[in-house]
Amino acid sequence: MRGVARVFSLFNVVSAGLLAASVVALQAVQRPPVAPTPPKLELVERTPLKVKVYFTDAKVQLLKPETRTLMVAKSNARAVAQAALNVWAAGPYDRSLLGAVPAKTAPPKVYLRGQHFFVDMPAAYANLRYGTSGERMLLCTITRTLLEERGEDVTFLLGGENVETLGHLDLREPYTRKDCADQ
Template identity: 75%
Template sequence: MRKLFSLFNVVAAALFVCSVLAVQAVQRTPPTPTPPKPDLEERQALKVKVYFTDPQVQRLKPETRTIQVVQTNPRAVAQAAVNVWAQGPFDKGLLGLVPAGGAAPKVYLRGQHFFVDLPEAYARLRYGTSGERMLLCTLTRTLLDARGQDVTFLLGGQTVETLGHMDLREPYTRGDCADE
C-alpha cells in the first residue's frame, strides 16, 4: 500500500484531475450574452412657425409645422425648427431658400442670443440682395418666433462681414425682418 500513495502518485493524480476539469471548462460553450436594450427616448411633438417667402421674394409667409424632439430645451427645439426650414415648405405657393438636399445650418444658443452657423455652400447661392435678405430673415423669424433676442450669423464656423450683399457684422432682430 505504501507504493500506491507515494508522493509522486498523489501529485500525478491531482494534476490529472485538474487537467480533466480544465478540459471540461474549455469545451463548455459560453453563455449567450443578452443584447443591450435600446434606449428609446420618447419624442414629443411640438408646433412651430417656420417662415418661408412668397414667389416674388418680397414677403415672409409662416407655415405651422409639427416637429418631433427628444428634448424640449430651447436649443434642441430651435435646431429642429431650422432642420424643417431647410427641408422647404409644404405649401406649393411658397418658396424655400435652401436648394434641395442642402444642409441645414447649425444652431447654438447663449442666453437669449442665437448663433447660426451657415454652411459654406450658402456663400455660393448667388441669390441677389432680396434673396439673401429673405434667407437671413426667414431664419431669423423662425428662430425668434417663440423666444430669443437676436440672431448672429456665422459662415462655415467663422465670423464674416457679409453674405453676398447682406451685412453680417451685427445680429439680426425681429425688427430687422419685419414685413414692410
C-alpha cells in the first residue's frame, strides 16, 4: 500500500497533470490554422455611355465638344460626372483642341446634391497662371461638360475650401449654362 501511495503522491499527480496539459497545448499549437473563407468575387458590369466633354480651340476663345465613350460601373449622375471630368483632365483626342489643364494634372472631384454640382479643384489649379480667358475656359469647360445632360449649376471649390476667386474670376456664385453660353 505504501508503494501505491508513493505513486499517487501530490507531486506525481501534479506533474502528470502538467505533462498532460503540455501535450494538449503542443498539439493545439502544431495544428494548421483554419483557412479563412475567401471573399466572393463580384464582377461589376461596366456599361458604355456616350458623353460630350468640352475642350477649347487653339486660340482659347471657343468651347468645342468631343464625344467620348465612358465605361462606368454605375450609371448614377455623380459617377458619370466624375468619369467625364477624369476624361476632361486627360485632354482631347483631337489635336486641334487644347485641354484645359496640363497633361497628367489631377482631375477635380465631383459631388452632387440634387441638381447642383460641386467641383473641388485641386489646390494646384490656383497656380496655373492662365490669365482671365484661360481661367474662364477652365471653369466653362467643366461647367459645360457637367451640365450637358443634367444639373442646374456648378459651384467651384479650391482645395476643399470655398474661395472668392480663381485668379481673376469670381467663384462666389455658381456657374450655369448661361454663364458659359457665349463661348
